[in-house]
Amino acid sequence: MTASDLYSERVLDHYRNPRNYGTVEGADVVSREENLSCGDEVTFYLKVDNDGRTQVRFTSKSCAICRASASMLTELANGRKLADVAALGRDDVLRMFGGSMDPVRERCALLPLAAMMSAVSKVKKNP
Amino acid sequence: MIYLDSAGTSQKPKRVIEAIGDFYLQYNANVFRSANTLSAEASELYISSRRRIASFIGANEDEVVFTKGTTDSLNILARTLTERCVGKGEKVVTSILEHHSNLLPWRIEVKKQGGELVVVRADKNWRVDLDKIEQELEKGAKIVAITHVSNVLGTVSDIATIAQKAHKRGALVVVDSAQGVPHLPVDVHESGADFLAFSGHKMLGPTGIGVLYGKKELLDSLTPWEFGGGMVRSVTLENETLEDPPGRFEAGTPHIAGAIGLGAAVDYLKSVGMTSVKKHEEELLRHVFDVLQTEDVEIYGPREPNALCGIVSFNLKGVHPHDVSTFLDQDGIMIRAGHHCAQPLVNSLGVSAVARASFYLYNTTEDLDALATSVNRARDVLA
Numbered sequence: 386m387t388a389s390d391l392y393s394e395r396v397l398d399h400y401r402n403p404r405n406y407g408t409v410e411g412a413d414v415v416s417r418e419e420n421l422s423c424g425d426e427v428t429f430y431l432k433v434d435n436d437g438r439t440q441v442r443f444t445s446k447s448c449a450i451c452r453a454s455a456s457m458l459t460e461l462a463n464g465r466k467l468a469d470v471a472a473l474g475r476d477d478v479l480r481m482f483g484g485s486m487d488p489v490r491e492r493c494a495l496l497p498l499a500a501m502m503s504a505v506s507k508v509k510k511n512p
Numbered sequence: 513m514i515y516l517d518s519a520g521t522s523q524k525p526k527r528v529i530e531a532i533g534d535f536y537l538q539y540n541a542n543v544f545r546s547a548n549t550l551s552a553e554a555s556e557l558y559i560s561s562r563r564r565i566a567s568f569i570g571a572n573e574d575e576v577v578f579t580k581g582t583t584d585s586l587n588i589l590a591r592t593l594t595e596r597c598v599g600k601g602e603k604v605v606t607s608i609l610e611h612h613s614n615l616l617p618w619r620i621e622v623k624k625q626g627g628e629l630v631v632v633r634a635d636k637n638w639r640v641d642l643d644k645i646e647q648e649l650e651k652g653a654k655i656v657a658i659t660h661v662s663n664v665l666g667t668v669s670d671i672a673t674i675a676q677k678a679h680k681r682g683a684l685v686v687v688d689s690a691q692g693v694p695h696l697p698v699d700v701h702e703s704g705a706d707f708l709a710f711s712g713h714k715m716l717g718p719t720g721i722g723v724l725y726g727k728k729e730l731l732d733s734l735t736p737w738e739f740g741g742g743m744v745r746s747v748t749l750e751n752e753t754l755e756d757p758p759g760r761f762e763a764g765t766p767h768i769a770g771a772i773g774l775g776a777a778v779d780y781l782k783s784v785g786m787t788s789v790k791k792h793e794e795e796l797l798r799h800v801f802d803v804l805q806t807e808d809v810e811i812y813g814p815r816e817p818n819a820l821c822g823i824v825s826f827n828l829k830g831v832h833p834h835d836v837s838t839f840l841d842q843d844g845i846m847i848r849a850g851h852h853c854a855q856p857l858v859n860s861l862g863v864s865a866v867a868r869a870s871f872y873l874y875n876t877t878e879d880l881d882a883l884a885t886s887v888n889r890a891r892d893v894l895a
């Protein structure tokens with residue numbers, strides 16, 4: 386895959402105008418992950434509403450791939466049941482980037498998923 | 513393709529690859545063990561490589577020990593020298609400019625001895641702060657472990673002055689020359705370094721081979737760090753008589769092909785001349801500072817080509833260096849982005865990562881024009 390496949394219009398759009406960027410007031414959990422090797426860091430804020438729907442937002446200091454991945458993930462997760470969010474995985478992330486990417490950049494793309502999943506498991510432990 | 517990651521590893525001339533192939537095809541045998549023609553030829557090639565490599569850095573041949581590379585050499589030195597000279601509460605000095613390989617081994621080993629590792633800051637020109645080193649020496653530091661050339665900024669340390677200051681107070685000087693020997697004329701005796709480490713693969717040679725240089729009288733006094741075949745003259749059930757250095761420090765079958773490859777690499781560099789290599793890199797630096805600089809590009813470190821080796825680290829404002837690197841890659845330009853195994857230094861620049869273009873004798877000013885064009889393109893798309 387070439388850089389222009391990786392930086393598709395959709396990815397660039399999510400990078401320039403990240404959706405659900407910021408904190409969630411009264412979040413049930415906050416989960417932060419960082420990739421020390423490149424300096425990416427991303428924080429997910431998660432709250433489960435009374436009807437069991439998930440609300441997630443994020444902040445990040447990161448490369449375009451990491452930020453776009455976080456933004457697209459929040460779109461996938463928001464408003465869904467916690468169990469559905471918990472079922473999201475690597476393939477869902479890669480699909481947003483056209484199916485595959487090189488192993489170095491894959492780490493950037495998967496960092497937000499790790500942060501979100503860690504938030505989900507914290508909520509599950511302390512519902 | 514344009515290769516601008518020679519500080520990571522250099523490309524290899526055909527001559528070097530052929531020398532390695534020739535060894536395996538025509539002379540393959542173990543060294544110093546068997547009285548047969550092949551072993552004699554292999555041993556002769558191995559010895560001759562060591563001789564040429566030693567002469568390349570101004571050393572005697574018995575002062576050059578083959579290792580796996582710079583990291584291996586520095587780990588060995590940190591372990592053996594710390595055990596020998598650093599007692600409880602005593603200090604080893606290093607700097608913020610170090611690659612992790614000249615920081616972590618010392619930290620771990622010094623801690624084991626109950627000593628203290630002092631990391632001195634850089635001066636305002638991003639060179640090792642000589643005054644701070646001197647202050648630590650005055651307080652009794654036993655070892656100064658210092659980089660020859662920063663792998664992030666390309667700044668060159670004044671080894672001769674550091675050695676002079678250290679020797680005045682009886683301290684040892686260990687030099688990480690992973691980015692020095694490949695890019696500068698080096699004369700170890702003139703520099704005064706007690707020990708110096710470098711890798712073959714960053715200087716046109718193969719991976720898996722490197723050098724630990726040590727002054728003869730110091731190597732003579734060191735205890736071997738590994739034991740086995742090849743490093744002993746005789747063994748009885750009770751006792752052993754060790755070989756003289758450097759054989760004493762090369763237990764087991766050595767990396768014969770690697771040593772031969774590095775010998776060929778050194779021949780290549782010698783035929784070009786290290787002064788010419790340095791001059792060429794200065795030309796390239798002058799050019800890259802010129803073409804890369806725009807108001808959106810921050811270049812780190814001093815801009816004095818004659819005081820630097822061929823490395824330029826930079827960031828494009830508002831764009832993560834990983835994104836820059838991926839964009840350049842699409843234009844066929846290979847650079848590296850990240851902390852370059854020198855996290856404390858990169859963090860002290862006020863960032864968590866930088867993009868690094870590093871060059872060597874085979875790069876041209878056109879390569880750097882392409883770099884600048886591609887960086888501008890990345891800015892247009894991402895910034």
